[in-house]
Ligand SMILES: [Zn+2]
């Protein structure tokens with residue numbers, strides 16, 4: 570076992586605090602990673618606060634992880650000591666169901682093993698990336714090209730793949746008209762990736778406060794949804810709308826912006842059910858869809874794509890002692906555009 574410094578939530582209502590956790594001994598297929606950076610995803614906050622169901626405390630979260638391979642098990646062939654690697658939202662899956670055998674572990678029918686607050690194969694509760702080290706089975710470890718700035722790479726492992734997967738699945742390319750709803754951690758990656766794929770990109774944000782940033786990231790157009798005319802003026806204009814917003818919105822009004830055979834895909838997850846008039850779908854043969862992270866294969870493809878196109882997340886690098894403050898800022902959407910923890914600053918617990 571490895572005892573490592575980490576930052577954990579002691580309960581749903583208390584701030585995160587320094588602690589130590591145990592990582593399992595290396596199995597033959599396991600990789601030990603010295604974590605360098607961990608991104609802060611909104612899901613981390615929902616999870617530690619028990620908003621997505623009860624969890625076991627103390628809990629370490631974090632599923633945007635990059636680091637260096639420190640040790641490998643005797644049968645590891647995919648990674649070597651010293652390699653720069655990443656771990657995203659899952660660390661295993663059943664490997665037997667129809668979806669796993671099709672290479673879509675993110676849609677494992679038995680539920681993939683989440684990087685944190687998940688039940689691992691040995692029955693233990695998984696602990697995430699706000700820690701010095703992690704042990705992960707080799708085929709759930711990604712290769713992170715060194716041309717991607719090290720401290721900025723972590724958010725690719727959740728925000729990057731969550732937006733890349735639907736853009737790739739719906740075959741975005743030159744000539745595609747893509748709208749991105751919300752310019753946060755997910756949205757800013759959607760803009761950069763869709764632009765690199767050759768699409769004409771429109772950002773739909775509540776206000777124009779981030780317009781300059783959005784255009785710099787590659788957006789061609791930028792509109793405020795607080796203006797009631799915006800959605801009306803954009804009717805029948807898009808082939809794909811990627812909705813990164815978790816707040817409820819007027820689905821019909823958004824769907825009406827889709828052109829013939831257009832799709833609106835949700836990667837943001839509003840907790841409540843949303844009403845929808847099916848007649849809105851009849852017009853233009855529209856589709857309303859969802860998408861959940863991406864497979865390991867797609868995640869590697871995304872990392873290689875980002876390296877090739879010089880794409881990296883915009884980040885604010887913080888010390889571990891700033892995690893609680895960062896959470897409050899994430900909840901106020903006051904981050905440009907992702908917090909990343911420098912795990913070298915994880916203070917030893919007293
Ligand atoms: Zn996430």
Ligand SMILES: [Zn+2]
Pocket residue numbers: 662663664665666667668669670676677678679680
């Ligand atoms: Zn499965």
